[in-house]
Amino acid sequence: MVNLEIDRVSVRFALKGATVQAVNDVSLRIRPGECVALVGESGCGKTVLASALLGFLPGNAETSGSARLGDVDLLAATDHELATKVRGRQIGLIPQSPASHLTPVRTARSQLEEAARILGGDADQAAERAGLLPEHLDRYPHELSGGMAQRVANALALVGNPPLLIADEPTTGLDRDLVDGLLQEFRRLVDEGHAVLLITHDLAAAHQVADRIAVMYAGRIVEVGPAHEVLDHARHPYARGLANALPERDFVPVPGQPPLLTDLPAGCAFAPRCEQATAICEDRPVLTDDPHAVACHLPC
Amino acid sequence: MLSGTGITAGYRGPVITDVSLTVHPGRTVGLAGPSGSGKSTLARVLALLHKPFAGTVEIDGETVTGFRFRARQRTKIGVLFQQPRLSVDPRFTLRQAIAEPGGDRVDELAELVMLTDDLLGRRPHEVSDGQLQRACLARALALNPRYLICDEMTTMLDASTTAALVGVIRDYQTRSGAGVLAISHDATLLGRWADETVRL
Numbered sequence: 001m002v003n004l005e006i007d008r009v010s011v012r013f014a015l016k017g018a019t020v021q022a023v024n025d026v027s028l029r030i031r032p033g034e035c036v037a038l039v040g041e042s043g044c045g046k047t048v049l050a051s052a053l054l055g056f057l058p059g060n061a062e063t064s065g066s067a068r069l070g071d072v073d074l075l076a077a078t079d080h081e082l083a084t085k086v087r088g089r090q091i092g093l094i095p096q097s098p099a100s101h102l103t104p105v106r107t108a109r110s111q112l113e114e115a116a117r118i119l120g121g122d123a124d125q126a127a128e129r130a131g132l133l134p135e136h137l138d139r140y141p142h143e144l145s146g147g148m149a150q151r152v153a154n155a156l157a158l159v160g161n162p163p164l165l166i167a168d169e170p171t172t173g174l175d176r177d178l179v180d181g182l183l184q185e186f187r188r189l190v191d192e193g194h195a196v197l198l199i200t201h202d203l204a205a206a207h208q209v210a211d212r213i214a215v216m217y218a219g220r221i222v223e224v225g226p227a228h229e230v231l232d233h234a235r236h237p238y239a240r241g242l243a244n245a246l247p248e249r250d251f252v253p254v255p256g257q258p259p260l261l262t263d264l265p266a267g268c269a270f271a272p273r274c275e276q277a278t279a280i281c282e283d284r285p286v287l288t289d290d291p292h293a294v295a296c297h298l299p300c
Numbered sequence: 301m302l303s304g305t306g307i308t309a310g311y312r313g314p315v316i317t318d319v320s321l322t323v324h325p326g327r328t329v330g331l332a333g334p335s336g337s338g339k340s341t342l343a344r345v346l347a348l349l350h351k352p353f354a355g356t357v358e359i360d361g362e363t364v365t366g367f368r369f370r371a372r373q374r375t376k377i378g379v380l381f382q383q384p385r386l387s388v389d390p391r392f393t394l395r396q397a398i399a400e401p402g403g404d405r406v407d408e409l410a411e412l413v414m415l416t417d418d419l420l421g422r423r424p425h426e427v428s429d430g431q432l433q434r435a436c437l438a439r440a441l442a443l444n445p446r447y448l449i450c451d452e453m454t455t456m457l458d459a460s461t462t463a464a465l466v467g468v469i470r471d472y473q474t475r476s477g478a479g480v481l482a483i484s485h486d487a488t489l490l491g492r493w494a495d496e497t498v499r500l
């Protein structure tokens with residue numbers, strides 16, 4: 001098994017008269033046997049990054065940088081290469097809002113069995129691991145509750161036994177019990193040597209399962225380090241604010257709103273919301289390269 | 301007072317049977333329970349969006365006689381759902397969405413939920429879930445509801461946006477004396493948000 005090496009990846013979308021800078025200069029390594037959580041508020045670029053890794057970006061997107069998985073650069077690979085060698089085999093994707101990714105006219109079973117046949121996996125085993133009962137499998141997507149659709153998506157992502165799993169907001173709308181079960185499943189995969197990239201806005205879930213947490217703000221990683229350290233001793237003012245907003249902590253929001261990705265400030269993108277900002281913050285801070293890295297001129 | 305008494309409701313068959321629940325003005329009641337236990341069904345009955353098989357709903361002393369399009373008291377109740385994308389017309393700008401219930405307080409409401417002018421001009425696909433949910437909250441408050449029903453309102457939201465929206469709702473309650481029914485599967489959140497929590 002190999003590392004995923006994301007190196008200085010940026011993604012821009014061309015709109016009429018504007019450019020959306022959705023992902024900015026992101027570098028991140030995910031190793032086999034490691035779960036990395038990518039957290040940040042909605043719209044900060046998490047899903048765009050995942051889509052870039054799987055070649056699912058729309059036509060108006062432009063990428064730079066590289067994302068190496070073994071000898072494949074995911075950003076340079078052709079769609080044919082991604083479809084035949086990568087998706088489902090090397091990388092399993094649990095998409096955001098899974099219900100909308102299932103084919104409406106076919107039962108969960110027929111979709112799972114087809115995937116198992118193509119990828120050489122075991123449909124029954126994947127279904128069982130995802131907590132699906134045989135009677136759930138005979139339903140059509142519109143007959144599945146949100147939690148059930150999520151489990152079908154999980155089974156589909158895992159049926160080919162890919163070494164890297166990317167899960168985009170997989171806990172949304174699930175009950176605590178189901179969340180716990182899913183996170184345990186991720187942990188089991190990681191302990192078996194899989195790599196998991198867990199994309200989530202749920203800090204509690206990230207805390208529960210991740211070895212490392214990367215905090216994204218306005219398309220950039222502003223802090224990355226061991227999960228407990230990032231949540232309990234955050235060094236970036238935004239990461240600290242996000243952790244303190246949890247209901248089990250202060251339950252107070254970070255003041256203000258994120259900047260528009262079409263109009264990012266030249267310096268630190270968090271400056272307009274940051275109590276500590278000074279003149280030096282007009283220069284963009286770079287991410288340090290220590291094990292608990294931060295991109296801030298005046299870290300906490 | 302918003303109350304449901306002896307409510308049995310569902311779709312083909314009943315999902316909830318003989319359930320009673322009361323929300324007093326100015327108070328916040330949390331509603332917890334596993335998925336499929338009927339939290340949303342009860343929410344829809346209390347929001348007058350779904351007619352129960354049996355039981356009565358009372359709003360400020362008046363028994364409700366019509367549901368859905370027959371519900372005269374609908375405007376006394378504001379509702380928020382989990383998925384803001386499913387509850388806003390994709391062709392509307394956020395400004396139009398907030399103005400939808402009628403009334404001319406868009407700017408005031410937008411300020412309340414901290415939406416800037418630039419965001420108000422955008423359509424749903426051009427904003428994040430958090431920003432769209434802010435617009436939905438502004439829309440829900442447009443007609444000064446006596447009660448607000450929040451069905452998994454924060455599920456799609458990060459911790460900071462969750463805390464911000466709960467803060468907006470609390471401020472509104474303090475000013476208006478409105479009662480709130482907060483539905484969530486997050487017990488920690490309800491523990492922090494609600495005055496009391498009921499389990500289905």
Ligand SMILES: Nc1ncnc2c1ncn2[C@@H]1O[C@H](COP(=O)(O)OP(=O)(O)O)[C@@H](O)[C@H]1O
Pocket residue numbers: 013015020022040041042043044045046047048049058060261425426427428
């Ligand atoms: N096809 C697109 N064209 C223009 N902007 C887009 C497109 N897809 C996503 N975006 C924008 O990219 C930003 C990041 O979105 P996303 O990755 O979905 O955030 P997250 O997953 O962190 O919630 C958002 O501002 C979003 O509106």
Ligand code: SF4
Pocket residue numbers: 236237238268269270271272274275276277278280281285295296297298299
């Ligand atoms: S660089 Fe400056 S503005 Fe940015 S987070 Fe650090 S202190 Fe705040």
Ligand SMILES: [Mg+2]
Pocket residue numbers: 043046047048096168169
């Ligand atoms: Mg996303």
